[in-house]
Amino acid sequence: MLVNYLRDSYKFFMPKSLSLRSGLGSVLFWSVISAAFIGPGTVTACSMAGSRYGLSLLWALTFSTIGTILLQEAAARITIASGRSLGEIVAGTYGLNTQTVPGLLFAAVALGCAAYQAGNILGAVSGLSLLTGLPVPVLTLLVGAICTALLWIGSTRLIANFLGLIVFLMGIAFAYVAVSTSPNTTELATSLVVPTLPNGSLVLVIGLIGTTIVPYNLFLGSGIGQGQSLGEMRWGIGVAVLIGGLISMAILMAGTLVTGDFSFQNVAQTLSGRVGPWAGSLFAFGLFAAGFTSALTAPLAAAVTAKSLLGWPETSMKYRAVWLVVMGVGLLFGLLGVKPVPVIILAQAANGLLLPIVTVFLLLAVNNRRLVPNAYRNSLWQNLAMGLVVAVTAFLGLRNVWLVFQ
Numbered sequence: 001m002l003v004n005y006l007r008d009s010y011k012f013f014m015p016k017s018l019s020l021r022s023g024l025g026s027v028l029f030w031s032v033i034s035a036a037f038i039g040p041g042t043v044t045a046c047s048m049a050g051s052r053y054g055l056s057l058l059w060a061l062t063f064s065t066i067g068t069i070l071l072q073e074a075a076a077r078i079t080i081a082s083g084r085s086l087g088e089i090v091a092g093t094y095g096l097n098t099q100t101v102p103g104l105l106f107a108a109v110a111l112g113c114a115a116y117q118a119g120n121i122l123g124a125v126s127g128l129s130l131l132t133g134l135p136v137p138v139l140t141l142l143v144g145a146i147c148t149a150l151l152w153i154g155s156t157r158l159i160a161n162f163l164g165l166i167v168f169l170m171g172i173a174f175a176y177v178a179v180s181t182s183p184n185t186t187e188l189a190t191s192l193v194v195p196t197l198p199n200g201s202l203v204l205v206i207g208l209i210g211t212t213i214v215p216y217n218l219f220l221g222s223g224i225g226q227g228q229s230l231g232e233m234r235w236g237i238g239v240a241v242l243i244g245g246l247i248s249m250a251i252l253m254a255g256t257l258v259t260g261d262f263s264f265q266n267v268a269q270t271l272s273g274r275v276g277p278w279a280g281s282l283f284a285f286g287l288f289a290a291g292f293t294s295a296l297t298a299p300l301a302a303a304v305t306a307k308s309l310l311g312w313p314e315t316s317m318k319y320r321a322v323w324l325v326v327m328g329v330g331l332l333f334g335l336l337g338v339k340p341v342p343v344i345i346l347a348q349a350a351n352g353l354l355l356p357i358v359t360v361f362l363l364l365a366v367n368n369r370r371l372v373p374n375a376y377r378n379s380l381w382q383n384l385a386m387g388l389v390v391a392v393t394a395f396l397g398l399r400n401v402w403l404v405f406q
Contacts, residue, residue, distance in 0.1 A: 026228065026236030031164030032297060033072055033221055033237065034244025037212050038167070039294030040123025041116070043287055045207040046248050048262050050255025053198050055183065055191040058249055060205045062192050064212035065245030067389040069238055071213065071359060074366045074378070074386065075222040076233045081376035086222035087308025089365050090358075102309040108354045109216045110322065113302040117330030120295040125334065126264050127288025131281065137335060144331040147295050151323050159300065163293050164240070170289035171247045173282040178250035180275045181257055192249075210396050212248065213389070215358045216301040223304035230376075254283065295330065299323035356394035363390050 049057045075086045082089070091102040125139045132139070150159055197205065221237070228236070258270045264287060272280030303314075303323040312318040363386050365371055366378050378386065 026232040027239045027243075028164035029224075029228075030221075030233075030236035030240035031167045031243070032159070032224065032300075033068070033217055034167050034240050034247070035163040035293035036217050036220060036297035036301060037068070037214055038170070038244055038247055038290050039116070039211075040119050040126070040287065040291045042211045042248055043123065043251055043264075043290050044262070045204065045211050046251035047255035047258060047267055049201075049204050049208060050252040051258040051262060052204070053201055054256050055187055055253065056196050056198055057201060057205060057208060058188070058191040058252060059193060059195045060208040061212070061245055061248050061252065063195075063392070064209040065241060065248075066385075067209075067213050067392070068217075068245070069241045070382070070386055070389055071218060071362060072221045072237050072241060073234055074362055074382075075218045076228075076237060077230065077376055078362075078365055078372060079222045079226055080228065080230055080233060081372045083226070084371075085219070085226070085308040086358075086362065086365070087219050087305060088311075089371065090361050091309050105354065105357075106305055106309045109219065109305045110302045110326065112354075113216060113298040114326045114329040117295065117298045117326050118333035120291050120298055121330045121334040122291070124288050124291030124295055127284045127286070127291060130264065130268050130284035131288065136337070140331065140334045143292060143295060144327065144334070147292070147299070148324075148327055150296060151299060151327070152320075159296060163296060166289050166293050167240075167244065167247070170286045170293070171243055171250070173286040173289070174247050174250040174254060177271060177275065177279050177282050177286075178253035180279060181253050183253055183256075188253075206396055206399055208248075209392065210355075212245070213355070213393055213396075215355045216298075216305060218358055218362065219305040219308050220297070220301040223308045251286070254279075295327075298330075299326040302326045355396060356390070356398070359390045359393045363387065 046061070049060075078089065079085050084092075087102070087105075090105065121140060121143055124143045125136055128134070128139045128143070129136060150162065153159070254271065255267070257274050258267050260266060264284075268280040268283050271283050300323060303319050303326075306312045306322045307314060307319055310318075312322075363378075363383075366386075367383065369377070
């Protein structure tokens with residue numbers, strides 16, 4: 001039975017008709033999803049998890065990586081099968097034909113993207129500052145100008161492929177540092193699959209899962225997935241998200257070397273002292289890459305969500321205005337050196353409510369006979385796996401909202 005399951009899973013993700021060139025191109029394209037969830041927040045959460053609890057929380061990243069693959073594949077599969085994005089389905093199905101609910105969903109996503117954009121830019125600038133020592137305002141304007149120029153070009157495929165290359169380089173940097181920690185092989189293998197909850201670790205576990213499975217990525221992935229074959233999409237998402245998960249795990253492993261108060265400066269100095277000067281530099285580059293890629297994907301995700309939920313085409317000024325506003329908010333807080341804590345708390349509450357709602361809609365939609373042909377609907381094992389992920393994301397969402405109001 002296990003052999004049959006593994007064989008079926010391989011066929012599910014890698015059909016024989018997929019060429020090497022199209023497979024690699026699809027992985028590059030779908031690396032936009034990895035770029036979106038690996039930001040400064042991920043670097044912080046994973047490094048802190050490794051610093052405080054060693055390898056014991058790696059299982060949370062295993063779960064969240066598998067969950068992200070399942071949800072992103074389902075969102076893109078709906079688009080390929082129906083010709084409509086997830087946002088269009090949410091807006092036009094289940095009696096939601098007015099603009100009220102789509103508008104509220106868009107506002108929640110846009111608020112989250114704008115709030116976290118400041119952290120993305122500050123993270124990229126922090127990495128560059130560690131590498132170059134240049135003034136923070138100069139680096140902030142430089143990062144903002146490059147991101148704005150790339151987004152103004154307007155080609156999601158070009159941006160996605162560019163982000164894929166950055167994610168690949170970031171993965172090499174973090175993986176090299178992680179291998180240098182010389183982890184115990186048995187402990188590493190056990191930590192990847194055996195759930196444990198050390199005292200005081202629940203909040204970090206929620207953070208590790210929540211920073212990987214994010215609601216706006218489902219709109220982003222569904223919105224850019226049109227035009228691909230089912231095989232290309234499955235292979236691209238599976239490999240790209242797996243690489244993203246491995247990068248997150250490498251960051252956690254690197255964090256096991258860090259002691260004392262957590263800061264990016266402390267992490268870089270600790271790695272330099274215990275592994276070598278190159279390790280601190282690679283961490284700084286990885287931090288820059290994580291912030292830079294997320295600084296591109298957060299505005300893009302907000303704009304793609306507007307296109308999906310509200311029907312604003314990519315050529316319209318409304319579409320460009322969305323990502324310009326998100327970018328502007330991030331630049332403003334970055335230049336002022338202000339951390340928008342109240343806005344981020346509000347965004348966490350909004351995204352905490354949005355995540356279970358979107359995942360429930362996704363599970364219903366992918367089994368809807370009127371929307372999805374039989375060949376594209378979920379199988380029994382997919383429904384069971386997605387049901388578990390939906391239950392966990394619902395817990396995460398409600399838990400995040402609960403924490404906000406404590």
